Amino acid sequence: MKISTLAFGLAAVILTGSVSVALAQDAAQPRQGDPAALVAQQGDADGAFVMPGRFSEPDGEKMYRRVCAACHMPDAAGATGAGKYPALANNPNLAASGYPMLVTLKGLNGMPPVGEMMTDQQVANVVNYVRTHFGNHYEDAITAEDVKAMR
Ligand code: HEC
Numbered sequence: 766m767k768i769s770t771l772a773f774g775l776a777a778v779i780l781t782g783s784v785s786v787a788l789a790q791d792a793a794q795p796r797q798g799d800p801a802a803l804v805a806q807q808g809d810a811d812g813a814f815v816m817p818g819r820f821s822e823p824d825g826e827k828m829y830r831r832v833c834a835a836c837h838m839p840d841a842a843g844a845t846g847a848g849k850y851p852a853l854a855n856n857p858n859l860a861a862s863g864y865p866m867l868v869t870l871k872g873l874n875g876m877p878p879v880g881e882m883m884t885d886q887q888v889a890n891v892v893n894y895v896r897t898h899f900g901n902h903y904e905d906a907i908t909a910e911d912v913k914a915m916r
Pocket residue numbers: 784785828829832833834835836837848849850851852853856858864865868869873874875876877879891892895
């Protein structure tokens with residue numbers, strides 16, 4: 766193997782790792798301050814109590830843009846570079862609602878369990894959003910209760 770290939774491979778591993786580490790740190794380090802003040806500051810449209818160190822995005826679209834788009838791209842077409850990020854657009858794997866719910870909650874190989882930093886309602890919102898956008902037309906929405914049962 767050429768040295769340059771090896772160096773590229775290493776850089777890819779480091780880059781992929783750093784995305785997960787950044788996300789993990791976001792979870793591990795609670796934001797400072799009074800949680801009530803945080804809610805007042807950031808708003809909490811789904812009515813759930815926002816814990817420090819959690820995402821506060823109020824709906825599925827905003828959550829998608831903030832969290833999922835970083836890897837799956839804003840148009841959900843996926844990407845290949847430092848890692849392989851599958852397209853969520855026109856993806857028949859989203860037909861069974863339990864699958865994207867499980868992946869969001871538990872992670873999958875290179876995908877961290879981002880749902881751990883979300884309320885049940887936020888997970889439901891973002892899963893329902895990707896299953897009804899980007900060329901996906903799966904209208905059987907999941908609920909916060911479904912998410913709670915799968916955690
Ligand atoms: C840090 C990068 C990263 C983030 C953030 C991320 N994903 Fe992923 N996701 C991946 C990778 C990598 C895979 C492929 C895992 C595998 O198959 O080994 C994946 C796979 C998936 C799959 C399975 C696709 C299939 O066809 O099997 C779904 C569904 C999914 N992600 C949904 C989401 C949702 C929804 C969000 C936001 C809440 C999200 N992902 C955020 C990296 C990410």
